[in-house]
Amino acid sequence: MLISVQALRALAAWMVVGHHFIQVFFEFDVDTPLAYLFADKGGIGVDIFFVISGLVIFLATADKALTPWQFMLMRLARIAPAYWFYTLLMALVVLAVPSMFPEAQVVPSHVLLSLLFIPAENPGGFGVYPLLDVGWTLNFEMLFYVLFAVALWVRGSYRLWVVAALLYLVCCIISPALNLASGFYSNDIVLEFLMGIVIGMLYRRGLCRARAWLPLLGIAVALAAIYHGADVPRALEWGVPSALLVISCVALEPYFQGSRILKLLGDCSYSVYLIHVLVLVAGRWVAERMGLDPYAILPVCIAVIALGAYGSYQWLEKATYRTLKRWLGVEERVIISRQKY
Template sequence: MLISVQLLRALAAWLVVGHHVMQLFFNFEAHNALEDLLVEKGGAGVDVFFVISGLVIFLATADKALTPWRFMLMRVARIAPAYWFYTVLLAGLAAAMPSMFADVELELGHILLSMFFIPAQNPAGYGVYPLLDVGWTLNFEMLFYCLFAVALLVPEAYRLWVVAVLLYLVWYFSGPAFDLADGFYHDDIVLEFLMGVAIGMLYRRGLCRARPWLALLGIMAALAAIYHGADVPRALEWGLPSAVLVISCVALEPYLRGSRCIKMLGDCSYSVYLLHVLVLCAGRWAIEHRGVDPYTMVPVCIVIIALGAFASYHVLERGTHRRLKRWFGIDDAIPSRQAH
């Protein structure tokens, strides 16, 4: 994976962590400029993730003789085991220590729907969320994978348009007239995936190149746009600047290539994303029931999340991914279309 993308993955994951720190520790009450930034703009990390997802999926399948079924097996082997593990872990902890996870209400049917990435009303009553609530983004991701798997049946040059049409159909049938999946997919955030696919097409054609000063200018412009915001749909307010941020960082790839530190930060970002809510819930319990100062608890939780994510990536993500690939009969040496 591109090192520049790994850097963005790490920054996006920790931005979401900061946003949830403000939610769980401070009830979104900001006391300084940094806290206000995390409250108001921390959610933009998800938009960066979605743009990156479209980019990565396109590049991972370009010029590959990849069937839809094999593509889906590869994606499930990559994202599902860790998500299933933390979903089951949360269910077990919530059953054993309900006071620590007061926002969690367990229902078997909802747990199963969560495990299969099917949007459903959370029994705790706060909307269409899976048991591990950050998994709402993975419900979108799984939709993207399914639609992109269909697009693999057409030549590479037409995949963006096929996915766009399919996304529009899902968006339309999720609207008020049909209310598919409780309207979950009737959200303009799905456009951010298309932005990532478009960036992937540009990158493949060698069009994601720019002088360093121009790429840095693009990054500053994107961050300024996210910071100031506008009264427009999310895909424009945060999605479009996220796309500019991604393409600008990709243009700096020659200057970042070879950084093992950045690569590791990016590798651990998925575990950071899945793990952090469990750690922060435990931190909130310590604040509320043991009188721990929240500003003391923040660095403690950050260290636990970082170390836990490092171990999770190496033991859980990599280990289960390799075993599932062997089980599914998937290897990394996917032949190109030219070879066929």
């Protein structure tokens, strides 16, 4: 895994944490510049994740003779166990301490659909969300994995076009025609996976190398575009700047190489994403009962999220992934790029 991408994954995860802190504690009603920035822009962490996902999946499969079945088994082994664990933990918390999540409802059919990555209306009445609401992004991820698995039947140079065609078919024709999950899959955010694939193709061709000033300029332009925003679809407003951030960081890879801390932060980012809402809501619940200021409880929440994510990565994600790969009899090599710096 590219260390620059790991660093960006970590940054994206903690941006989402900041965004949800403002939502959970203040319902986005804030009056300080930094809080407003997280409230208004923190959600872009998801877009960065999607671009990175397209990049990583393309690079991870580029030099392998994987069948679609093997690919899906490995993706499920990597993504599902931790998500299932925290979904079931969420169900237990809602049942045991209903006052902590007053809007959440544990309905067996909805829990099952959540575990199967099938979008469905949340019984709480706030849209198409799984029980662990951050899992809505994983529903898109699983769609991307299924379509990319189909694209494995063709040569690597054609996979972008196959995935693009399949995304168009599912999201622009089938989903609206059948009104799948209230049009959930019609979101243009799916285009960000394609942006990641394009970056992966450029990287393998050695076209992501540049003097430091150029990617730094790219980062500055991307941040300026994110800050000012535009009244355009999300894939343009946040997807394109996210892609520019990713390709700029990839071009700076020589300056990131060898950083174990950044690698670890990136490794833990998935668990950070999965557990942070549970921790933040628990923090709000405690703060309300003890009369604490939200910003006083924030450092405790950050520490619990960080430590919890580390433990989750080491003993839940990594351990179950290795065990499942052994049981399933499939292997996934470390990404080794042909590009030399």
